[in-house]
Amino acid sequence: MMKNTKYNLIADSHKSEETKIKNAIIAFFTGGLIGLIGEGMIELFCLNFSMSRTDAGTLMIVVYIFIASLSTALGFFDKLVSICRCGLLIPITGFAHSMTSSSLDYKKEGPIYGIGSNMFKLAGSVIIYGVLAAWFFGLIRYLLGGSL
Amino acid sequence: MTTYYKDVYIDETATVCGPYEKKGPLRRYFDKCYDDLYVGEDSYEKAEIKLVRSSLKTLMNKANIDKYNIDLVIGGDLLNQITASTYGTYGVGNGFIGIYGACSSSVLGLIIAANFIEGGFVNNCCCVVSSHNLSSEKQFRNPVEYGAPRPNSSTFTSTGAASCLLSRKKTSIRVESSTIGKIVDYGQNDANDMGRVMAPAVIDTLKRHLEDTGRKVDYYDLILTGDLGKYGKEILIDYMRNCYNINLKDNYNDCGTMLYDLYEQKDVHAGGSGPVCGALVVYSYIMHLMRRKKIKRVLFLATGALFSPTLLYQKENINAICHAISLEAV
Structure with a gap:
């Protein structure tokens, strides 16, 4: 055990420098930009196609998913992430990206054993805990006297 | 051994x-x-x-x-x-x-x-x-x-x-001796810092090789590790100097940092890895130098992280191993 402590002490003095704060600031602005463009899209759809805000929101998400999936398939989404950091991975674009990239990896194994069974490799956790969290917060809201 | x-x-x-x-x-x-x-x-x-x-x-x-x-x-x-x-x-x-x-x-x-x-x-x-x-x-x-x-x-x-x-045919490079490594566990579990995981294995194997053969590090013209990368290399040098008073500075290098240009090729981060990383450097560049008698004695320590994503998620540490082979130009 002594050996490990001494080793860790020496190893800690040779840690790589990570630019966490810089990454967070970049992600804050790029993520915010995605939100801003999304809001712009909603306004655009509401005004031009006389949609309800809910429908326009859904359409905005569909547009983002399409763009993210297409750019993943064309191979430049990962390069955008290396510039924009997590600002592109946290919104719905990151979710679409994780599904498309998993599917691309396994396309040679065929549609059933490849794409079908591996598509949710990364996104599966997001879906299952997303649904669970939605159910949980819905329950709290109901118990606090809100409507269903 | x-x-x-x-x-x-x-x-x-x-x-x-x-x-x-x-x-x-x-x-x-x-x-x-x-x-x-x-x-x-x-x-x-x-x-x-x-x-x-x-x-x-x-x-x-x-x-x-x-x-x-x-x-x-x-x-x-x-x-x-x-x-x-x-x-x-x-x-x-x-x-x-x-x-x-x-x-x-x-x-x-x-x-x-x-x-x-x-x-x-x-x-x-x-x-x-x-x-x-x-x-x-x-x-x-x-x-x-x-x-x-x-x-x-x-x-x-x-x-x-x-x-x-x-x-068996006599050529200009001879395999002189080898040391088979032991699996080491220094409680490391960061899959994104393999240099730190594998450096203990080099420490163990290098120390045993030197003890078994009774040699000092300056016996070798060049000591090469397989794929520790930039940070693992620093850890190894520092640990060997601090704990065993062995100075690795001049005749030591790491293949992971030699295979790529770390300043130009930013994508590789700390350096190269993989079984072929050390082999690419030693089998090409180092053997080229040995055949021309630029360097005579080389100790090549290939490092491996015995890493399984499954066991890492099950909260096990990443073990490492390192094998050493000594080559001599004749």
Whole structure:
């Protein structure tokens, strides 16, 4: 055990420098930009196609998913992430990206054993805990006297 | 366990690499470079198999030996069921041994081959190792196209295949001795900092090698580690100086930092890794120097992280191993 402590002490003095704060600031602005463009899209759809805000929101998400999936398939989404950091991975674009990239990896194994069974490799956790969290917060809201 | 050899020589080596290695500083020493990560195949796994075949073919041409005259083939790689080696070496040689030592497979193969030859069981033996950046990414990390940012301590799996023909025939490079490593566990569990995981294995093996042989580090003109990367290299130097008073500064280098230009090729972060990383450097550049008698004695310590994503998620530490082989120009 002594050996490990001494080793860790020496190893800690040779840690790589990570630019966490810089990454967070970049992600804050790029993520915010995605939100801003999304809001712009909603306004655009509401005004031009006389949609309800809910429908326009859904359409905005569909547009983002399409763009993210297409750019993943064309191979430049990962390069955008290396510039924009997590600002592109946290919104719905990151979710679409994780599904498309998993599917691309396994396309040679065929549609059933490849794409079908591996598509949710990364996104599966997001879906299952997303649904669970939605159910949980819905329950709290109901118990606090809100409507269903 | 240190073993000495009398009659084992390195006949010929062959190295093939991918596009990233081609952009590195050692490109002119490689036998063949591919510009495309698919190497003309339709999947990364098949690409790795093709790299192995291509390296064996180059080796047989260079050594002027046909595939029926190779007594034994020893192959290792990172893929599940070491498929790149088993598919890639099909049809070559009169016997096959598949090995897995993660990134230490290159030296592990050489040691087994040297023992077979020294024991008089075979006349020649071909060792091949391979790795492919994208097939490893797919297996050990995230999907290839997934762009999650990676920390600076992470290493970059090299693409390529390197093979080496050992024989009894006297040549200019002799296998002098070898030390088989022990598995070490220093409680490390960061899969994004493999240098830190593997440095303890080098410490252990290097120390035992020096004790067994009674040599000092300056006996060797060059001591090379396989793929510790920039930070692992610093840890090793610091630990050896602090704990054992062994100074590694002048004649020590790490193949992971030699294979790429760390300032120009930012994508590789801390340096190269993978079984082929050390082999690409040693089988090409280092042997080139040895054949020209620029350096005489080389100790090559290939490091491997015996890493399984499954067991890491089950909260187990990552173990590491390191095998050492000493080569001498004669």
